[in-house]
Amino acid sequence: DNVWNIDDKMVFNxxxxxxxxxxxxxxxxxxxxxxxxPYSNAFLFIKTTFPNGGxxxxxxxxxxxxxxxxxxxxxxxxxxxxxxxxxxxxIFPQEGMYRFEIFHGLRDTNVVGIKNVGLRIExxx
Numbered sequence: 001d002n003v004w005n006i007d008d009k010m011v012f013n014x015x016x017x018x019x020x021x022x023x024x025x026x027x028x029x030x031x032x033x034x035x036x037x038p039y040s041n042a043f044l045f046i047k048t049t050f051p052n053g054g055x056x057x058x059x060x061x062x063x064x065x066x067x068x069x070x071x072x073x074x075x076x077x078x079x080x081x082x083x084x085x086x087x088x089x090x091i092f093p094q095e096g097m098y099r100f101e102i103f104h105g106l107r108d109t110n111v112v113g114i115k116n117v118g119l120r121i122e123x124x125x
Contacts, residue, residue, distance in 0.1 A: 002034055004114045010102040012119045016051075016092045023123050027086040029102070030118035031062055032079050037113030040065040043105035044117075046086060051096025059105065060086060079115055089124055 031042060042062040049055045062084050065071055073082035092098070100119050104111055 002036075002113055002115060004104055004111045004117075006104060006106075006109050006111075008103070010117045010119075012100040012102075014098045014100065014121065016095055016098060018095050021092050021095060024089050024091055026088050026122045026124055027090065028120040028122065029060065029062070029084045029086050030116070030120055031064075031082045031084065031114070032116040033064065033082075034079050034113045034115060035071070035075075037064065037080075037111075039106070040067075040069070042111075042114070045103050045105050047099075047101040047103075049099040049101075051094045051098065058086065060084065083120070 029044065029046070031044075033042075041064055044060045044062060046058045046060060047055055048058070062082065063072060064080065064082060071080045073080045102117055102119065104114070
């Protein structure tokens with residue numbers, strides 16, 4: 001319905017084994033919005049819960065337009081796709097299940113125009 005309520009969290013669980021701990025990774029956020037999205041940016045909170053129960057909380061600003069209002073990213077007739085780095089060149093410090101929760105930090109309780117939010121983890125070569 002293109003409405004993201006402030007209480008709705010996007011949740012991603014990632015199982016990490018000992019072999020995964022040998023590589024370095026980039027963590028990225030994919031954000032798709034409609035052209036009706038009313039703001040020039042989006043603020044996201046990302047809570048990462050580690051296998052041992054500890055957690056980290058990140059705040060991320062995602063610029064979506066330039067000062068004149070022109071959309072960044074890949075623009076189609078109905079939506080705009082953007083990708084943002086959350087962290088670059090990091091390792092998984094622990095083996096086990098990681099939980100990533102993404103929720104918005106905007107003024108409105110219900111934000112109109114956000115279609116999809118995704119987490120992408122890429123191995124650094």
